[in-house]
Amino acid sequence: MPVADQNNVEEQTLSAADAQQTEKKARVRQLDDGPQILPCMEHFVTLLRKSKRPTLVLTLVEHVGGNALPEIAALVDAASGTLPVQARKAMFHSVAELCATEQLRIERAAERIILLDDEYGAQAVQSLLEETDAGDVAIQAMPSDRYSRALHLLLRQDFAPSGAKREQRFDNAERLQVMHRQWKSESYSSHYLGPKGIVPKVDVDAENALRDKIAELFPQITADQILIEQFTRRDLAHADRSGGMDSDETTPILLHTLTATFNGSNAHYTQVADGEVVLHEPPAAMSASFSWEPDTGALGVFCQDREIRLELATIFRDVVLACDGEIQDMPMRTFDLFGFSTPAMLKRLEQELVPGIEKISILQIKVARPFEQHTINEASGRNLAQYLSSILLIGKDRRDARQIYQVAYDDYGIDDLTGYTLSQVKLVFSMAKQTHRKAHNVAVQITAPNGLNDKSKTDDDRKRVIDQLARLGVLREF
Structure with a gap:
């Protein structure tokens, strides 16, 4: 090949390579402009970007806004998994048109979901999904993600259909997340072993007795100031909650959690009044939580006051489990190395x-x-x-x-x-x-x-x- 022709070929090759490099440089990554469109809704922007079930996010927006969004629904239906950039941008603009109160409500819901995205929260949510519930089964089918599963529980709780009983599984997931984090810390919890196989009895009489016993530990409060809440965490083969069955009798309960909240501590802050610095110490809420597993007999007591945990365990055993005997009869864990x-x-x-x-x-x-x-x-x-x-x-x-x-x-x-x-x-x-x-x-x-x-x-x-x-x-x- 003549030298001139060879040079022309090399120049053409170089020109093609330069063109490819220029084309690559010209490609700009598409952005959904979430922070610019919704600067005050960081958690909602994150939720929409990560959720593989954007239909649930749209349901949240429509419930809060009170209006259907057919154009956005068409974009959501066309998507498979997470929404593409242009579809996200369209939903951001739709949310931007809502009033400030509605935006705040959506953002708070999204924040609660994002706060459950660690391993503790994700497993808490997973443990509350039921294999016999059609909606729960559907949300676990692929594509599935921890954000969508948590959003599913929130929608079932805060936006239940008219006439349906309000669920509390999302609240329960938040409690379980905290308890899982605190389980291994002696600063938050102590653990005991009790009699196996006993299902807690938490009726009106038991709640009143529990209030009276806790009030004895905290003389500064009265029994009627104590709020008692009970949750149950079940195995993945639960009874159908929506079918009206008595699930306590049809499937074994894996974990019971019971929380007593009361004004047992004080908040401290200073305030300037009439030219002087005044110290205020108003009553502040604290809680004592119990985690009970009938199958293993494991009892966890969560309370910031470490000194009274043993007494709280005794109260739980005597009142909720309705067992007799001294607290010394409750087996304790010990390790031999x-x-x-x-x-x-x-x-x-x-x-x-x-x-x-x-x-x-x-x-x-x-x-x-x-x-x-x-x-x-x-x-x-x-x-x-x-x-x-x-x-x-x-x-x-x-x-x-x-x-x-x-x-x-x-x-x-x-x-x-x-x-x-x-x-x-x-x-x-x-x-x-x-x-x-x-x-x-x-x-x-x-x-x-x-x-x-x-x-x-x-x-x-x-x-x-x-x-x-x-x-x-x-x-x-x-």
């Missing part, structure tokens, strides 16, 4: 896994060497015996392929932990894939004698952890 003293535990962790758990790894073992120290009290001159312990934390990097016992030998020269007191063990549970959740890890920290701090985000995870520890003999009831 001696089994982690030898490498034999590694074999047990492989062979004794409960269903749903694929693997357990030991990340850390904290050991203590107790000793007695004698000293003299400088103030009184008396001889004192102090019981102390020295602490050693044996841990490994998560990328370290060695077992924890090999780390103890290689790095600390310890080949036998039986001479120490094991005070804490940190584990990682590898959970198998579930129907509505991918495979994941759960960190579990056990502190002898009764401390359990786990990163479980669902009741299913927590139950597997408890079952596994019981099978290993680590968890004991007495």
